[in-house]
Amino acid sequence: MCGRYSLFVTPDELEERFGVSVPADYGPRYNAAPRQDLPVIRADPDAELTRANWGFLPSWTDDPDDAPRPINARSETVRDKPMFRDAFASAGAGADLATAGRCLVPADGFYEWKEEGGGKQPYRVTLADEKPFAMAGLYAVWEGVEKQTGLDAFAGGGKAEPETRRVVSFTVCTTEPNDLVADLHHRMAVMVPEGEEETWLHGGVEEAAGLFEPYPAGEMRAYPVSTAVNDPANDSPAVVEELGAN
Template sequence: MCIRYSLAKNKEDLEKRFNAEMLEPFQARYNIAPTQLVPVITSDSPGGFSHFYWGVTPAFAKNKPVSQKLINVRSETIAEKASYMNAFHKKRCLIPADGFYAWKKVGKRTEIPYRFISHKEEPFAFAGIWDEYETEKGEIEHTFLILTTSANRSVSEIHDRMPVILAIEDEATWLNKAASQPDLLSILRPYPDDNMRGYPVSPMVNHVANDSPYVIRKTLPMDQFGNYTLFG
């Protein structure tokens, strides 16, 4: 599962890394949350960044029975579910990020947030699917979901699921509209454990309004109430 992530890079870094043009202004993001408008790269327009909303909400959908908190989709079943089949085959996207958060439960009332990044602290891309919906005002909004997979060894100590992070060489395949289903499914795997590290961060990340460099800094493990804990 993925409910928060970061993209603490500037526009120029992202354009260079993904070889795509970003026409709209962008400021580094440290605490991206569902329903927010963020950059993605779609299979329809692989040479540029688009800005889509993360997740599907009833406010976007007109005469569609959609979930209020639909933000992730399991990669293991994406090709089997009718609700995702069209997007899986025709509307795939890359979701640029440089870290994601997971919460470690260490008691009934204690959860410690961790941030996971690549060893080189470089940007990477989640595998995603996107769609468009007509609002009640008749406007078209674009949304995306993040694909998840089983956790690698590092993340499994915190949570049993993680976002699908594509290998750089697989990003073009994910955006290729002619790619076969077996080829697509073969790249939806856990990110290599030896390419990733995680560390505890402040429980300030629990609050969406906290979107500053402070939330990505390594801290002593604290619970959601700000109390230091012995669990690391």
């Protein structure tokens, strides 16, 4: 499972790595968590880094406030599961990407927790060279109207017009772990190999599914970090520091 990750490389590094423009409001995230608005790259001709909320919300959801919001999607079932199949199938020229599709979720590390000494020790997992990488994601766009209470409906002495609401959301695909991550968790994020980003964004379902293999363990490293990362409110450089490194 992927339930927390980091992205604190510079805008220049992101632009060079992914060929996208980075908005001025981009800032480092050391402890990205579910239900936060985070950077993603969609199949957009403008090639921009945009934001989406972590927790998938399909366009056909009736009540977005009470709906389940999965942060991960098992790669083995994305073709068939109603929650994700439209997003996974939407790619390529002429595809309707207005409501769902595939996306890249840029990161420079993710966290997993391992049972050690009667507790859970967090580890940060990165590429061996600590360069940014892309996790395979799916996005959806939900649009509707805000719920109204009786007071809302008659605010100001008359019936108020309902306010529209738009939520762009995403989930991270997961796969079987490689030998490195298997020591920490039974699942890992699908990491898109460098050079295969267009395959994930625009390729057919068979081509995209070919990227679900675990990333090579020999090209990655994992190290223990402080349990401060357990609290999403702790979003500072301290949470990525290796325990015992000093």
